Amino acid sequence: MSGRSNSPHPIGDCPAGSASLPAESCSINRSASASMSSTHRLSASFAATPNRWLSSPYSSGRSVATSSPIGLSSFSQQSSSCSRNSSSDASSLSRHGCAVRWAVQYQCVGSHPFECAERTIASIGNRKAHKKKKSNQLCTMGLRYQLLAVVLLVLISLHYCNGYITTGLPQLIEHGRREKLLLLPSNLKFALSKTPSHQPIRKNGVFRFPDDFLFGAATAAYQIEGAWNEDGKGPSVWDTLTHDHPELVVERATGDRAADSYHLYTSDIESLATVGFDFYRFSIAWSRLLPRGDRSSLNVQAVEYYNRLIDELLANGIEPVVTMLHYDVPQYLQNLGGFASPLIVDYFREYADTLFQTFGDRVKLWITHNEPYDFCVEGYGTGKTGPLVYASGVGEYLCAHHVLLSHAAAYRLYSEKYRKNQNGLMGITLSGRYYYPATNATAQEAVDRAIEFQIGWFADPLFGEDGNYPAVMRNEIAKHSLLEGRTRSRLPTFTDTDRTLVRGSADFFAYNYYSSRLVELDSTDYDPLQTPSWQRDARIIQSVDPGWSRAKSSWLYVVPEGLRGILNWVRKRYHNPNVLITENGYSDDGQLDDTERIDYYARHLNAVLGALLEDGCNVVGFTAWSIIDNFEWLRGYSEKFGLFYVNFSDPLLQRIPKRSASFMARVISTRTIPTD
Structure with a gap:
């Protein structure tokens, strides 16, 4: 190793010319x-x-x-x-x-070496002092950071604690409450699952309803909820109708606010409880729950609303009866053809699956569709109501066909996937008039044809022997289609698989009754050049008895014996199934002293008692339409059906009991029909 420095000059030598060095x-x-x-x-x-x-x-x-x-x-x-x-x-x-x-x-x-030593010692001391100072500073900073961390932890804890208090704790309480609600027995399900009592029971010489006979009231989502575009709700065909064609509705009214039951549902429940109803039939707005019709658009706020409604009903001892669709098809699906398209069957199945999965633990009675006759004939045939599809003679039959297939799809899904655990029942609410012969000539043939074309159209595939449309419908429409030069019938055909799915896909017979008609056969020859229609296919002419009184609605003639006639027709044709009357009611101007409504209910309840106790019809319950005044479709707010009055010009929309509410409360509490 060299002893020389790597400096340019040897150690100890002064470089030449280094004048600057001492x-x-x-x-x-x-x-x-x-x-x-x-x-x-x-x-x-x-x-x-x-x-x-x-x-x-x-x-x-x-x-x-x-x-x-x-x-x-x-x-x-x-x-x-x-x-x-x-x-x-x-x-x-x-x-x-x-x-x-x-x-x-x-x-x-x-x-100097001594200076170097002193400087070294001082430097070491300074370094130690600096390190100590730095250590103290770090310690102080550490304490500050620790304090800050503690504060942050406290704030975070308070945030989560507050979140738990405001969200988690109520959810826990709600879960506990719901667990208790799940234990409540379903009296209506029990009544529909057995043969009702036909033993005449008298109280003070007056027939009374059996103890297991149940009473309820009904509404529909579009008619009462309001909040048409709140919390993620999508438009329905009725939103479209009232907004795009306001001239079709009396006073250009809409259901945008209606009775505001979306916010005032507790007032509705209070009204139901005041009367003492056993169950409440309401519908879920498909376009509120699934704005685009399927699960891709599930609206959590809608789930929360219907959960609150169902839970509050059960907490008040009122059973929920849920209608899946009451006219208000999501506009998104109507744009795809609605019920004129076979696509709707799968969409409806998915919608039903969502309902069962979300609410089926507490809902034991399901209604898939409401009044498909009116919905299809007026919505897809004549085009007079939502969705305003004018396709007379074809559209109504396509609609009805897909209604039945979608109902069967929902029913089979429930049976395969949910019935074992949820143990509920399902039906479809049909509607129609009872018919009386207008003349003696061909009287019974006219009556049978009218009822089969209206009620049998839907009931025969469900409750009949072969799961198919009535023979008179198949034959007449096929004949008319041939005369029109068509290669196939305007009435769709069920496949063998379809008939198997549809037949028996209802656990009870649900029926809405309001009025009746006189009927006679149309004796004129069928003209194939005229626009086809359900009315012309049925070959009947309807009329009214001038002696019948009429409600505010132009179509509602008071014929209580017609309800008894329908119940017996169902008993004879379909082997006496259990029947739930899902609607019956009377319209007026909304007066509180509604004596005509009381008379209407009294006479129809007497008809039910007669059918049950004297004729042996298996009727298990009666539903009043409606618990509150509401939006009455094309008639707007000009006609009122409620047991409770609602002033739609009042910002508070208070529910005020009418005299008929007290009447119905007495019926339920005494099981008899008051005569005073």
């Missing part, structure tokens, strides 16, 4: 170079050249400038090696390297 430095180096230790010589050399680039053989040739912080750092990085080298028998060059680093580290270059 003379004494050179003389000291020359006189002491022989006797000084390697370290001293190197220190003296640094003293003689304080501003020169320094190089250490220990630094592997890396040059460091004394004025450079980077250079000092490089030397400092090797300080741990100095003690090892100075205490060993390593070469003097190694010791020189340590000395260089030591001198540079403690800024001793050019200083």
